[in-house]
Amino acid sequence: MxxxxxxxxxxxxxxxxxxxxxxxxxxxxxxxxxxxxxxxxxxxxxxxxxxxxxxxxxxxxxxxxxxxxxxxxxxxxxxxxxxxxxxxxxxxxxxxxxxxxxxxxxxxxxxxxxxxxxxxxxxxxxxxxxxxxxxxxxxxxxxxxxxxxxxxxxxxxxxxxxxxxxxxxxxxxADGLPPNVTLPLKKSDYFLWLSRLHRYKGIYTALEAFRIFSKKYPDVKLRIAGGGPLLKKMPKIIERYGLTGKVILEGYVSGEKKRTLLAEAIGLLQTSYKEGWGLTVIEAAECKTATIASAVPGLVDSVIDQKTGILFPMKDASSCAQAMELFYLNSERRELFELEAQMHAAEFxxxxxxxxxxxxxxxxxxxxx
Known part of the structure; x- marks a missing residue:
């Protein structure tokens, strides 16, 4: 054809x-x-x-x-x-x-x-x-x-x-992991936000949730990966939230760097107001990382609530922060999410x-x- x-x-x-x-x-x-x-x-x-x-x-x-x-x-x-x-x-x-x-x-x-x-x-x-x-x-x-x-x-x-x-x-x-990739046995002390930096992707919700979370757990970082129209403004936005030094801007990352960031993260934050599906959710799951996501169209399909991750009401930073706390403190529960997420990703x-x-x-x- x-x-x-x-x-x-x-x-x-x-x-x-x-x-x-x-x-x-x-x-x-x-x-x-x-x-x-x-x-x-x-x-x-x-x-x-x-x-x-x-x-x-x-x-x-x-x-x-x-x-x-x-x-x-x-x-x-x-x-x-x-x-x-x-x-x-x-x-x-x-x-x-x-x-x-x-x-x-x-x-x-x-x-x-x-x-x-x-x-x-x-x-x-x-x-x-x-x-x-x-x-x-x-x-x-x-x-x-x-x-x-x-x-x-x-x-x-x-x-x-x-x-x-x-x-x-x-x-x-889903891309699947290259055969030579070995996933880490232990997570690093950071959450990952991965997307193009648009307002509808919910970056402000992620920053507010992390600000709430960070008051209790100041040693944990938030890494933001992705380009987009808000990237140049992000240092001032981060400063406005009082998170300078706690939020790391990665900018656009290669496929290899993305896999590393996903694999080592405590969890992926997917705070978008709208998605068709949420490719990053499945990419994270392939790397045995579970997702905390807005309960919006698309993400309610790619994230199975309380099984492959946690859904929270859109723009509700407090609920997002509570889910982050669960991921951080309850490693046994999080690891169950990670295993289910990885099996779910294999279907696509x-x-x-x-x-x-x-x-x-x-x-x-x-x-x-």
């Missing part, structure tokens, strides 16, 4: 995240099975307009702001050149309206809907625009079929007005996710004939 994938970003984009990792993990494997995959995406400074990444032909054009228009102008030219069999729209920012632009079979991938959580991240006019665009999905994608990554997103789509018969669930995969593989996605794409092509 010849597959057109459309996403605002590819994995090399400076602002790429979990959605882009998902895309490349899935479609690099589909390429390995003999299919041609072309990704149409936005450009960024220093990026070539054409590049092969993980076997995927990446075509970059335009910016975030006008990408809907850029895609609308480019799709017919792209199709004349490649003669695509199917289009896969990765709808993780604004909708790109593929059903209105092409009669080719298509699949819409959705990680999560922003709903009202977008107002915690973006300025009001932008947030309102995203919220309104999401409300339009049943109108412009009325006959489309969707792939979602969690039961939470499946429920959100149904609540929006998409029929359950049009939604198929394909869980995210990118090979399985790619195969299920490929079958759905093949079904859409066959169904259209």
């Amino acid at each position: 010849k597959i057109l994938v459309v996403n605002y970003r590819d994995r090399k984009h400076p602002a790429s995240g979990g959605a882009e990792k998902h895309l490349h993990c899935i479609f690099s494997r589909i390429v390995e099975k003999g299919h041609q995959v072309v990704l149409f995406s936005t450009s960024f400074p220093g990026a070539p307009s054409y590049e092969i990444v993980d076997g995927i032909e990446v075509i970059r054009s335009g910016s975030d702001l006008l990408f809907q228009l850029t895609y609308a102008r480019a799709i017919k030219k792209l199709d004349r050149k490649y003669q695509f069999d199917v289009i896969y729209e990765d709808l993780n920012k604004l909708p790109l309206f593929t059903p209105q632009l092409s009669k080719k079979p298509h699949i819409i991938q959705i990680h999560h809907l922003w709903k009202r959580s977008i107002f915690s991240e973006a300025f009001f006019p932008v947030a309102l625009g995203v919220w309104l665009f999401e409300k339009m999905i049943p109108l412009f994608y009325k006959k489309s079929h969707f792939i979602v990554v969690s039961p939470s997103t499946e429920k959100e789509l149904e609540e929006l007005g998409i029929a359950s018969s049009q939604i198929q669930l394909v869980y995210n995969g 593989t990118w090979d399985k996710a790619a195969l299920e996605t490929l079958k759905i794409l093949e079904w859409r092509v066959a169904f259209s004939k």
Whole structure:
């Protein structure tokens, strides 16, 4: 098959995240099975307009702001050149309206809907625009079929007005540990917060929870790993919380460094207000580290409360701090969480996710004939 994938970003984009990792993990494997995959995406400074990444032909054009228009102008030219069999729209920012632009079979991938959580991240006019665009999905994608990554997103789509018969669930995969990695026998004295630094990721909740926890246990550190728009502001934010010297900013970390940080942490803090699934939860579990997470869509699927970790009410720093105290003081209980989390993570593989996605794409092509 010849597959057109459309996403605002590819994995090399400076602002790429979990959605882009998902895309490349899935479609690099589909390429390995003999299919041609072309990704149409936005450009960024220093990026070539054409590049092969993980076997995927990446075509970059335009910016975030006008990408809907850029895609609308480019799709017919792209199709004349490649003669695509199917289009896969990765709808993780604004909708790109593929059903209105092409009669080719298509699949819409959705990680999560922003709903009202977008107002915690973006300025009001932008947030309102995203919220309104999401409300339009049943109108412009009325006959489309969707792939979602969690039961939470499946429920959100149904609540929006998409029929359950049009939604198929394909869980995210997991990388698995390299064969030469040995996990530490003992945890170090720190908690880890791992994500891109956006407001909706709940970094302020994590800092407030750690400030409460740190009053009792001043020797324990909080390590923050990840880039993002708030990174440059973090030293002043940390100072404002009175945590200078207690919080360590790691910035962007390599895959190897990430595994080390995860494996040695007492626990992972996942304080986001919104997730499609929570890839870091499973990455931590592979390293035999349990998670303390917000009880929000996506995270309630990847964290099994009181079994693979602990869920707390969103933005409730006191409850988060209590869970941190349990992890720190009750090593026997925490180790049970870690063992269950590691077994849970073993259920998810990118090979399985790619195969299920490929079958759905093949079904859409066959169904259209």
